[in-house]
Amino acid sequence: MMKIKSILLTINALILTIFISSCNNTSKNSANSESEVVAKDSVLAKKLQADDYGMKQYVMAFLKSGPNRSQSDDEAKAIQRAHLDNIKRLAEKGVLVMAGPFLDDGELRGIYIFNVESIEAARELTETDPAVKAGRLIMELHPWYGSAAIQELPEIHQRIAMKDI
Numbered sequence: 124m125m126k127i128k129s130i131l132l133t134i135n136a137l138i139l140t141i142f143i144s145s146c147n148n149t150s151k152n153s154a155n156s157e158s159e160v161v162a163k164d165s166v167l168a169k170k171l172q173a174d175d176y177g178m179k180q181y182v183m184a185f186l187k188s189g190p191n192r193s194q195s196d197d198e199a200k201a202i203q204r205a206h207l208d209n210i211k212r213l214a215e216k217g218v219l220v221m222a223g224p225f226l227d228d229g230e231l232r233g234i235y236i237f238n239v240e241s242i243e244a245a246r247e248l249t250e251t252d253p254a255v256k257a258g259r260l261i262m263e264l265h266p267w268y269g270s271a272a273i274q275e276l277p278e279i280h281q282r283i284a285m286k287d288i
Contacts, residue, residue, distance in 0.1 A: 173271035181220070182245035183267040184235040191258025205253035206260075207288045210235075214277045218248060221276055232260060238274055242266065 172179050194202065213219035217238060224233040237245040242264050249255055249262040 168271070171271035171274050177271055178268055179271040180240055181267045181269055181273075182237040182239055182242055183265050184237065184245060184249060185231055185263040185265075186224075186233040186235065186254075186260045187263060188230050188232055189255070189258045189261045194257065194259070199259070202254050202257050202259055209252050211288055213237075213248060213251075217274075217277075219277075220274050235262075236267065236269070236273065 167173075168177065192199075210219065210222050214222070219235055220238045221236040222233065225231050235249075237248060239245050239248070245264050246262075249264070252260065252262075254260040255262060
């Protein structure tokens with residue numbers, strides 16, 4: 124449980140750092156004084172369903188190694204391709220705002236951040252994942268409170284990714 128809390132804190136800090144640095148791009152071109160006031164964008168806040176703190180509720184999924192990882196290499200590759208296609212589909216629908224693998228080859232395989240308001244809605248989405256259906260992955264779901272701005276990441280990602288998944 125401590126490891127998950129540590130991961131959540133790290134993810135929150137990373138997202139906040141990315142968001143703050145992207146916001147600071149405009150101030151780099153100006154006098155960058157400490158008394159400078161950031162213009163608030165109530166239209167964007169409303170579009171992103173942000174609260175007064177610029178935050179909103181999501182559901183975070185921890186993707187963990189599942190009980191059935193004994194597929195042949197070809198089967199595992201096909202499941203992985205279908206898993207990636209599903210990620211792309213969910214992102215295009217706007218219900219998946221962040222996804223990615225952990226790189227340490229441990230029990231925790233990756234994360235999803237769903238732009239939904241309930242565990243039940245996220246569970247329905249995880250059940251569409253071919254790797255979950257095959258038993259290669261299981262999902263542990265948690266309500267999560269994070270920056271409403273992360274909803275903009277899929278669009279930004281499309282602009283910077285030179286290759287498609």
